[in-house]
Amino acid sequence: DAGVIQSPRHEVTEMGQEVTLRCKPISGHDYLFWYRQTMMRGLELLIYFNNNVPIDDSGMPEDRFSAKMPNASFSTLKIQPSEPRDSAVYFCASNPQGHFYEQYFGPGTRLTVT
Amino acid sequence: KNEVEQSPQNLTAQEGEFITINCSYSVGISALHWLQQHPGGGIVSLFMLSSGKKKHGRLIATINIQEKHSSLHITASHPRDSAVYICAVCVQGAQKLVFGQGTRLTINP
Numbered sequence: 037d038a039g040v041i042q043s044p045r046h047e048v049t050e051m052g053q054e055v056t057l058r059c060k061p062i063s064g065h066d067y068l069f070w071y072r073q074t075m076m077r078g079l080e081l082l083i084y085f086n087n088n089v090p091i092d093d094s095g096m097p098e099d100r101f102s103a104k105m106p107n108a109s110f111s112t113l114k115i116q117p118s119e120p121r122d123s124a125v126y127f128c129a130s131n132p133q134g135h136f137y138e139q140y141f142g143p144g145t146r147l148t149v150t
Numbered sequence: 151k152n153e154v155e156q157s158p159q160n161l162t163a164q165e166g167e168f169i170t171i172n173c174s175y176s177v178g179i180s181a182l183h184w185l186q187q188h189p190g191g192g193i194v195s196l197f198m199l200s201s202g203k204k205k206h207g208r209l210i211a212t213i214n215i216q217e218k219h220s221s222l223h224i225t226a227s228h229p230r231d232s233a234v235y236i237c238a239v240c241v242q243g244a245q246k247l248v249f250g251q252g253t254r255l256t257i258n259p
Contacts, residue, residue, distance in 0.1 A: 079236065079249040092246055127193060138195035139183065139247075146191075
């Protein structure tokens with residue numbers, strides 16, 4: 037398997053623009069997680085899905101952030117409008133059994149909002 | 151105070167030394183994860199523990215649930231072990247991971 041795939045790997049955008057990050061989990065993994073990593077706050081869970089259904093979105097910072105999982109092989113994280121403080125590395129991870137199983141991380145998307 | 155505290159924050163050692171990284175947490179947990187983040191940014195899961203001890207190659211992870219403490223040990227350290235090591239706990243009842251700030255390890259040849 038190719039592992040968790042994220043695109044784009046790097047994104048530079050101007051403040052106010054819409055940003056869409058994409059993730060393809062490992063086939064057969066029922067859980068998908070979106071994380072954000074910054075120097076100040078480290079790694080934070082934003083939202084996770086089980087069988088395409090959002091289970092916990094309490095980590096989503098504000099209404100500008102939204103995530104969807106239209107099918108088992110694709111998820112998006114959207115920021116609209118983007119702000120400079122959204123600059124971070126966004127990781128997607130998947131696994132077959134939730135938090136009681138090791139996480140398989142994608143390579144991350146480095147987002148810079150100017 | 152953070153729910154998950156790691157120590158030390160930075161550690162530099164010589165090749166071959168025995169390394170210990172500590173993780174303390176203040177909440178009830180159902181599992182604890184150790185992750186490795188390479189200099190290039192990629193994150194790899196090393197261990198998931200709910201009790202006792204696990205070993206994988208030169209890496210050993212232990213957890214003491216009563217003391218709310220876990221340690222990650224590296225035997226015969228090598229420059230390729232240089233990375234950031236992150237502890238994360240699955241908070242009991244909350245079904246979410248809370249992460250420590252990470253320990254940056256540098257092994258010099």
